[in-house]
Amino acid sequence: MNELEQLRIRISDFAMQRDWNQFHSPKNLSMALIVEASELVEHFQWMSEKDSFSLPKDKLEEVGEELADILVYLVRIADQLDIDLSNATRKKIKSNEAKYPADMVRGSSKKYTEY
Amino acid sequence: MNELEQLRIRISDFAMQRDWNQFHSPKNLSMALIVEASELVEHFQWMSEKDSFSLPKDKLEEVGEELADILVYLVRIADQLDIDLSNATRKKIKSNEAKYPADMVRGSSKKYTEY
Amino acid sequence: MNELEQLRIRISDFAMQRDWNQFHSPKNLSMALIVEASELVEHFQWMSEKDSFSLPKDKLEEVGEELADILVYLVRIADQLDIDLSNATRKKIKSNEAKYPADMVRGSSKKYTEY
Amino acid sequence: MNELEQLRIRISDFAMQRDWNQFHSPKNLSMALIVEASELVEHFQWMSEKDSFSLPKDKLEEVGEELADILVYLVRIADQLDIDLSNATRKKIKSNEAKYPADMVRGSSKKYTEY
Numbered sequence: 001m002n003e004l005e006q007l008r009i010r011i012s013d014f015a016m017q018r019d020w021n022q023f024h025s026p027k028n029l030s031m032a033l034i035v036e037a038s039e040l041v042e043h044f045q046w047m048s049e050k051d052s053f054s055l056p057k058d059k060l061e062e063v064g065e066e067l068a069d070i071l072v073y074l075v076r077i078a079d080q081l082d083i084d085l086s087n088a089t090r091k092k093i094k095s096n097e098a099k100y101p102a103d104m105v106r107g108s109s110k111k112y113t114e115y
Numbered sequence: 116m117n118e119l120e121q122l123r124i125r126i127s128d129f130a131m132q133r134d135w136n137q138f139h140s141p142k143n144l145s146m147a148l149i150v151e152a153s154e155l156v157e158h159f160q161w162m163s164e165k166d167s168f169s170l171p172k173d174k175l176e177e178v179g180e181e182l183a184d185i186l187v188y189l190v191r192i193a194d195q196l197d198i199d200l201s202n203a204t205r206k207k208i209k210s211n212e213a214k215y216p217a218d219m220v221r222g223s224s225k226k227y228t229e230y
Numbered sequence: 231m232n233e234l235e236q237l238r239i240r241i242s243d244f245a246m247q248r249d250w251n252q253f254h255s256p257k258n259l260s261m262a263l264i265v266e267a268s269e270l271v272e273h274f275q276w277m278s279e280k281d282s283f284s285l286p287k288d289k290l291e292e293v294g295e296e297l298a299d300i301l302v303y304l305v306r307i308a309d310q311l312d313i314d315l316s317n318a319t320r321k322k323i324k325s326n327e328a329k330y331p332a333d334m335v336r337g338s339s340k341k342y343t344e345y
Numbered sequence: 346m347n348e349l350e351q352l353r354i355r356i357s358d359f360a361m362q363r364d365w366n367q368f369h370s371p372k373n374l375s376m377a378l379i380v381e382a383s384e385l386v387e388h389f390q391w392m393s394e395k396d397s398f399s400l401p402k403d404k405l406e407e408v409g410e411e412l413a414d415i416l417v418y419l420v421r422i423a424d425q426l427d428i429d430l431s432n433a434t435r436k437k438i439k440s441n442e443a444k445y446p447a448d449m450v451r452g453s454s455k456k457y458t459e460y
């Protein structure tokens with residue numbers, strides 16, 4: 001069984017055992033997810049880009065926890081909507097590879113629509 | 116090889132071939148991630164919780180793409196910081212299971228600090 | 231002198247006296263602003279829409295502080311970019327009034343592009 | 346009449362004429378606000394801090410519109426909750442002035458809790 005599927009089951013069990021499905025509407029979960037995303041942003045808000053590469057060990061630990069929180073809500077919301085997160089992601093990467101041909105966009109951060 | 120590790124390699128190659136690592140500081144990636152998270156939120160902002168469970172097919176497709184975008188940036192930022200996303204997530208879930216004992220929190224959305 | 235202009239001056243003095251302008255790039259301030267916005271979202275994430283209208287007094291106080299934090303960063307970022315926030319807002323409202331004619335959009339939450 | 350109060354009335358009329366109060370729960374408005382905040386963040390995500398100070402004219406115009414959108418939702422949510430945004434902001438600034446004494450925090454971006 002693939003990894004995201006294992007996570008899906010474990011997180012679903014977690015919610016069910018706590019009777020939390022009633023709170024886990026996709027709408028609410030999208031809010032919870034962005035709250036976790038902003039806890040990630042908070043770590044970096046006053047930091048230079050350069051410093052953001054080399055976090056002190058305790059900060060790095062905290063950032064790892066924020067990333068985990070985001071993944072948990074991501075897997076949960078996909079589950080509540082019956083979206084296959086693995087498939088959706090592989091499909092999106094393929095589409096990104098087509099939209100941003102390496103030879104055209106090399107070294108540029110412009111949005112693909114500007115090409 | 117596990118799935119998140121496969122994604123990590125593929126997304127890393129994608130960035131390298133486009134010479135985009137220069138833009139992919141953890142600081143910048145945290146911004147990109149929250150922008151994608153808010154595109155998810157946008158789908159649900161005027162929708163009832165109930166309706167958010169049963170999206171029309173085209174909306175569902177779009178939401179799947181937003182979820183994929185979030186996962187891509189999540190994997191990328193973990194990679195840039197040398198964080199093992201699988202481990203971090205399993206550790207966090209374990210810690211959540213301890214913080215929110217099923218018997219104490221059943222049916223309540225209060226934060227664990229309030230217990 | 232108008233109110234937003236008074237706020238602008240007071241907040242600018244506050245930053246200058248603390249030598250904080252060095253951190254207040256528009257990029258960083260946009261991050262700080264969204265972090266405050268998400269603290270607002272956090273108050274409502276597990277709450278029904280109905281309950282979100284009638285907050286208990288201590289929650290209401292906290293929400294008021296989040297709104298204030300957002301306004302402070304909003305005024306600051308406009309200041310750092312020499313944007314006249316009053317003018318920009320009046321202009322935007324006028325444009326919204328034209329984009330969403332009352333007779334066409336009454337009772338609908340569709341985006342104006344769908345009309 | 347002060348400026349934020351004028352905005353409050355105008356925006357309230359705007360919503361009422363379109364029968365949009367039904368969508369404007371504080372919960373939904375917090376989502377709409379963070380979506381606008383992230384459109385602001387999007388402008389800066391791949392930009393250096395330095396470049397974020399000197400935007401080209403068309404970008405500056407767009408950023409002004411995002412700031413306006415944020416202010417509109419901020420005023421709206423305060424209105425729906427009967428929060429006096431002017432008072433809340435003046436109170437918060439006063440509290441910030443006390444929490445971050447200029448002599449102690451000069452030139453440092455640490456959070457006040459670390460002092």
